[in-house]
Structures are given as C-alpha cells and as structure tokens.
Amino acid sequence: MMQNSMFPNEFLEKLRSASSVAVLTGAGISAESGVPTFRGHNGLWKKFRPEELATVDAFLRNPELVWAWYQHRREILSKARPNPGHLALQGLEKRFEDFTLITQNIDGLHQKAGSRRIVELHGNIRRNRCLDCGKIYETLDSSQEATVPTCECGGSLRPDVVWFGESLPAQALEDALNAAIRCDIFLSVGTSAVVHPAASLSTIARQHGAFVVEINLEPTVISDQVDVSIQGRAGEILPRLMEALEEER
Ligand code: BV8
Ligand code: ZN
Numbered sequence: 426m427m428q429n430s431m432f433p434n435e436f437l438e439k440l441r442s443a444s445s446v447a448v449l450t451g452a453g454i455s456a457e458s459g460v461p462t463f464r465g466h467n468g469l470w471k472k473f474r475p476e477e478l479a480t481v482d483a484f485l486r487n488p489e490l491v492w493a494w495y496q497h498r499r500e501i502l503s504k505a506r507p508n509p510g511h512l513a514l515q516g517l518e519k520r521f522e523d524f525t526l527i528t529q530n531i532d533g534l535h536q537k538a539g540s541r542r543i544v545e546l547h548g549n550i551r552r553n554r555c556l557d558c559g560k561i562y563e564t565l566d567s568s569q570e571a572t573v574p575t576c577e578c579g580g581s582l583r584p585d586v587v588w589f590g591e592s593l594p595a596q597a598l599e600d601a602l603n604a605a606i607r608c609d610i611f612l613s614v615g616t617s618a619v620v621h622p623a624a625s626l627s628t629i630a631r632q633h634g635a636f637v638v639e640i641n642l643e644p645t646v647i648s649d650q651v652d653v654s655i656q657g658r659a660g661e662i663l664p665r666l667m668e669a670l671e672e673e674r
Contacts, residue, residue, distance in 0.1 A: 431662070432669050436653050439636045440610050441670060445523040447608035447635075448514060449601075449626050450659075453615020453642060455532050457508040457660035460501060464617055479588045488581065492573045495584045499550060499564060507538035510614070513663035515539045520670070525604035529616060529623045531586045544600045546593050546623050552585035561585060593622065605630040613639045615659045618647045627651065640666075 440446070452462035463475050473494075477483060484491040507515075515538045518524045526543045528535055531550040535543050553562045557580025574582045587593050601623075605611060611630035618624040627647055631637045637651040640662050648654040655662055 431655065431665060433653055436636065436638055437669055440666075443521065443609040445604075445608045446517070446521045446610045446612070447525045447527060447601075447604040447626075447630065448517070448612040448614060449616060449623065450514070450526070450528045450530060450535070450614045451616025451618075451623075452530060453617075454510045454514075454659045455505065455508075455530055455534050456615065456642075457510060457658060458505040458532075458534055460505050460532055460534070462615075464619070476589050479586070480590055481588055482590075484583060484588070488573045493571075495550060495586075496571070502532050502550065505532065505534060507534045508660045510659035510663045511535055511538035511540070513667050514614075516667050517663075518542060523607070525600065525608070527601045527604060527623075527626065529620065531584075544597050544604070546587070546597050546601060548584070548586035548594070550584055550586055553582040554585040555580045556583055557581075598622065601626060602629065605635070606633045608633075608635045611635040611637045613637065613641070613647065613651065614663070615641060616645070617641075618645045 452460070456462050478491055478494050511534050514526060514535065518526065518540055524542055526535055526540050528543060528545055529547050531545070531547050533549055533551045551564045553564060553574070554560070555576035555578060558576060558578045560576055560578070562582060576582055605626045606629060608630055611627055613627045618627065627637050628650065631650070639645065639648060639651045639654040640659055641656065642658060643656065644654070
C-alpha cells in the first residue's frame with residue numbers, strides 16, 4: 426500500500442485511537458465549490474472589505490447595498506455543490522461517536538454534504554431574520570427579492586448571519602467551546618484564523634491537551650502553534666486522510 430507520507434504516523438495513530446474529534450472549518454473548505462473566500466486574492470466583493478459590509482452599521486446605513494451583497498452571494502451559492510473536502514468530513518464524522526463539526530461558514534454546504542453534528546458559529550445565509558420580531562424565514566421565500574423584504578409584522582428582514590461586532594449565538598459558542606475542550610484531536614481546515622472568537626478554539630483545544638492539526642492552502646497565524654500544519658487544498662488532503670485512516674497500521 427502506498428504510504429501516505431503526507432501525514433505523520435503520530436497524527437494517524439492519535440486520530441485512529443481518538444474518542445473525541447473536533448473540526449473547525451472556514452471559507453477555504455468551500456473555495457473548491459466555487460465560493461469565494463474572504464481574504465484571498467479573489468476577494469468576495471472587490472470594492473469593499475467584508476468587515477465593512479458584514480456589520481449592523483453598514484446594514485442600517487445602506488440596507489439595499491448590504492442586501493444586494495448577500496443576494497449576490499446567494500446567487501453564487503445557488504450553483505455551489507459540496508466538494509470532496511466536505512464529503513470527506515461527512516465520512517470522518519461516521520468514524521467517531523463524539524465528533525463535532527464547527528463551521529464559520531454560512532453557506533450550508535456541510536449540511537448538503539450530509540454532515541449532521543454541525544455547529545454554525547456565524548449563522549446561515551440561507552435564512553433571513555426579522556429585525557423586529559426575530560421571525561426566521563428560509564431564503565426560498567426571498568431569494569428573488571431585489572430589495573430588503575419585510576416581515577408579516579412589518580419589520581425589515583436581514584440575513585440570519587453574525588455580523589462583525591455582534592455576539593455569536595450563545596448555544597453555538599458553548600457547543601464549540603465544549604467540543605474544543607474535550608476533544609483529543611482538533612482539525613483547523615481552510616481558515617486564516619483571524620476572526621475571533623472562532624480563531625481561539627484551536628488554542629483552547631491545545632491548552633486542554635488536544636493534538637492540533639491545520640490543513641490550509643497557505644500558512645496562517647496559527648501555523649507555528651499547531652502540532653502539524655499541512656499545506657494544500659482541503660478537497661485533496663481530506664480525502665487522502667480518509668484513505669490513510671483506512672490503510673493497515
Ligand atoms: C464578536 C458572517 C463579541 C457574515 C463572519 C481585534 C482583534 C481581535 C478581534 C477583534 C478585533 N477587532 C474586532 C474584533 C472582533 C471581530 C474580529 O475577530 N475581527 C477580525 C477581522 C479581527 N469579531 C467579531 O466581531 C465577532 N463577534 O467578537 O462578538 C463582541 C460583541 C459585541 C461587541 C464587541 C465584541 C463576530 C465575527 C463573525 C463575523 N462574521 N461571517 C458573512 O459571512 O457575511 S466572519 C467571516 O470571516 C466568515 O464567517 C469567515 O468564515 C470568517 C473567517 O474567515 P475564514 O473563514 O478564515 O476565511 P478567510 O478567507 O479569511 O481564509 C480562508 C483560508 O482558506 C485562507 O487562509 C486560504 O489560504 C485558505 N484556503 C483557500 N482555498 C483553500 C484554502 N484552504 C484549503 N483548501 C483550499 N482549497
Ligand atoms: Zn417580524
């Protein structure tokens with residue numbers, strides 16, 4: 426059998442014998458599905474930085490611009506399918522009793538890939554929420570809306586995502602922290618690890634004794650703090666990790 430030298434034996438052994446696994450994903454895992462990342466070269470929205478558009482102020486100041494940005498992203502997403510990276514994580518989940526997939530992504534591609542134990546830290550672009558009464562709408566109801574739709578109660582809708590300066594959903598954050606604390610293996614996949622508090626999860630996992638592995642196209646601010654940093658495309662590396670796990674010891 427071809428030995429997968431890409432993965433240190435220590436990592437494979439620990440993963441094979443792990444009883445609790447946590448994975449954090451970022452925009453990088455959806456890049457191969459054609460979904461632009463935030464900070465990469467093909468920046469989402471050329472003129473603006475996400476930090477300038479994904480905020481409450483931007484929405485209150487110019488709701489139509491921010492709404493159009495989300496509709497543009499929904500348009501891109503309507504054509505996006507899970508890639509081999511998403512599918513590999515769906516397979517990995519099946520191998521462990523205690524497995525948590527923590528995602529910063531709002532694209533819903535992990536759900537489409539069949540993953541089940543998902544923690545959405547930053548919400549989901551496929552849902553809208555009423556600013557006044559909090560009622561949730563699936564985007565199917567508004568995907569064609571060119572302008573900001575209104576709720577039955579008369580309030581304006583907004584994408585059900587976490588904007589910069591907003592707190593993360595309390596339950597999601599609690600679930601993510603608990604997973605990072607109890608896991609034996611923590612994988613950080615396709616994230617630049619600059620957005621907090623998600624970016625602190627790998628440090629918390631390490632502090633609680635987890636073996637931390639990064640899989641990312643380029644080095645990040647945590648690359649020299651993890652146990653193993655593997656550079657490359659998630660859509661290629663994760664399926665090979667699944668193969669390596671199947672290989673005899
Ligand atoms: C909060 C939803 C408490 C919306 C998003 C100064 C220091 C520290 C923190 C802060 C600070 N100033 C402000 C803050 C707080 C701020 C923050 O962290 N800012 C950063 C920019 C410094 N955080 C917040 O505001 C959070 N809330 O702190 O609440 C609070 C409450 C009240 C008052 C004050 C504080 C809320 C953060 C959530 C923001 N919402 N998304 C939307 O999407 O429209 S964040 C957004 O960035 C996405 O969710 C995205 O996932 C996330 C992180 O980006 P990444 O996923 O890492 O994507 P990125 O493009 O950066 O990187 C992709 C990586 O993949 C790259 O490294 C690339 O090399 C790699 N890659 C590319 N292709 C591939 C690949 N890897 C593998 N395979 C490939 N094929
Ligand atoms: Zn309402």
